[in-house]
Amino acid sequence: MVRYLTLRVAQAIWVLWAAFTVSFVVLYLLPADPVSIAAGGAETGSPADPAAIAELQARYGLDQPLWQQYWTALGHALRGDLGYSIVTGQTVTQAIGETLPSTLGLAALTLLFAAVGGVGLAFAATATRRPWLRNTLAALPSIGVAVPTFFTGLLLLQLFSFHWRLAPAFGGHGFSGTVLPALTLALPIGAVIAQVLTSGLENTWRQPFVDVALAKGGSRWWVRRKHVLRPASIPTFTIAGVLVGHILAGAVVVEAVFARPGVGRLTQTAVLAQDIPIVQGIVLLSAVIFVTVNLVVDLIYPLLDPRIAARHRSVRTGTEQGSPANTLDITEEVALRA
């Protein structure tokens, strides 16, 4: 386990370095330079003053050669200093630190709604024996994924905020201010959970061990809960990284619509203004989140299925190669064991 963790941490560091470097290169390949935007003119579209641009470039060290800027930025980043926003002059850590709680709150409620809705829908779709109802319920996630977040958000606002005045339209804090944006964001994410879990439940249900369990006299509900749910949920955990990506990307739209001061909106304004230090800080933050989520998921697998832990041990003794996250053959093994 120690070696496994060391490997994962080394992997995480590599991912962070790559994220930093790629974002640095991409941002510097863009046609405009951020200082001319910051030096005025961006608001009205009227031209900026060349002297002011030169002054600002010197201030942020942007007049130095590219490789030198890269080393300086990397060195600072290693010490936890991500620099200053070119637009507002705030430190990057401060700007992100102020916006993070709002987005974390939004993400937590979103996941709760999405999990309850997605799992509920998947259960309903696979439990019913009526084909028409099963087909109808199974088709719902496609709609959830297809409807643009922007549209859902404005629709919910129109009804719950402008018409019935049940929730604030902007700047929401607390539960009443977070419920509408979380619902908006939970719709596509819950849909993905429902889709993946439905197919997991259906596949597992078709395995021979289910027949064995049913033949032994277990009720359908009992078999589903005791034997099917755990292995069927593994693919859902596998896509956790994708779901986190959905939340981060969706937050950009949702936080703009609901005027929430979160990381998504910070991303949007920073990208529009090409505020390179802020964008880089957000890229790094996203990388940390992805790496952490995937690590946590990998650690959850053994809890869901003891045989994966057994494989960890075999990896350590070198008897078997392969990623512990590989879940493709799990249902087969489950079937064998049953």
Place this chain on the structure above:
Amino acid sequence: MIRTRHRIATLAGALAAASTLAACGSDTGGAGGDAGPPQPGGTLRYGLSSAPTCSDPAQASSNQTLYVTRQIVDSLTDQDPETGEIRPWLARSWEAGPDAKVFTFHLADNVTFSDGSPLTADSVRKTFDSITKLGAAKAPLANGFLINYVGTTAVDKLTARVEFSKPNAQFLQASASTQLGIQGEATTAKPAEQRCDGSNVGSGPFVYTAYRQDVSATLTKRPGYAWGSDVFGHKGEAYLDRIDFTVVPESGVRTGSLTSGQLDAVSDALPQDLPLLEAANARLLTTPNPGVPFGFQPNVTRGPLRDAAVRQALLPAIDRRQLVDTVLGPQFKPASSTLASTTPGYQDLSTKLAYDPAKARTLLDQAGWVPGGDGIRVKNGERLSFNVVFSQVFAGNKAIIELVQQQLRKVGVDLRLDLVSVPESTARQNAKDYDSYYYNTTRADGDILRNSFTVEGRNLNVRERIPALDEVLENQLSAADTTARLALIRTAQERILDNGLWIPTVELSQAIGAAGTVQDLKFEASARLQFFDAWLSGR
């Protein structure tokens, strides 16, 4: 704590708005006049369309930033939005030297900053010195106003003498600007970044009580304020107890929040929202921005626009009335000169800009541009085709330029649209990579013509010296006599058009959506909001 109060205020506002159901008249222009005598008190909740970039008036340039920062500082002078005249504010009187290099201000007595320190001539010196220290990068507009600044001398406690190394006649108007608003030493001693965190100390009618970058700004009334400008509608303290600015980027949400009573006023209301606003008893407050109206600035070194006759022919080829009627709506105006109609010294040149496609065709025929097979004119194998680089900083830009494209096609000119992001637009403009560049600039002083059109200025025309024009633009800076200066600015507008250096289209207007309860919310001379006289009725 602030959050809770905010929610209570939101609830109260919702109830108030729910009880007003009367249909609205067609009063979309001015403030409602029949609401009775002003009542002090209350919180005005305002929705900004984008975040203020900084809490410091000196570093402010965007409209949304200025709506906030204008309220916390007083300026040496104020500018009458009706006449453009400079009127007393912190300075009760002033003298300008004969060559517009020295300006002496006599300050009002007993004025204090919000931290209790007194306003003195030294405050003026420290404010202006700190602006030059911020530099053109952090405070581009303020440093432009203080061009060739030598220093400020405190002649006595309440007399400040500001000196420039070269004539700077625009400075008197600039002394009325938010950017040159006087701040206390608690602020002016700080570095640029720390002046952005909402700690600014001014002598204005409101003070910051909370400032969260990208989120909100809360201003409260300054008790005991008694040194308002001569332009203000009343004496003493402001009426409003509090102004809550919240950033609401999505325009549909701003309008919905206004009509459902969650906000009292919002920025950048769209013309198409007008029926919704009127149905909710709200109004649209508008004013045309002074400065250079929207238009095309030709690069005279590239393509057919090198030909002065082509540039001349473009002026009558554009139907500006149609642009306004089709794309923008009644609160906008067609451009009628190189300056917008609300700029002091504006010269009405609408006869030169009258729509006359026959005249355009004749000019092009005479210059040897003859229609080719596809209707686009050709001369010596060159097609009469040029591009325009523009960005969507103003939502109507694309539709307007598309309509101009159709209008120009009718006279045989091919306009190619090059819509770019704001960053790329800046890059293209720096590289002078465009046939023409489309934009506008807001400034309530004709000196904006010098910034935009002299060879030494930004010179997006990429032109050589034209003595008859450049001399006029430079001389207006040394004309201490206002009448003489305005005459020079009038001449400059005409010469810019005659050289085809600006092809104007429409004047930008500010459009503020305001609930029926918002009274006397006014625009200052530079078309930014002044909340001092604003009050809430029917609370």
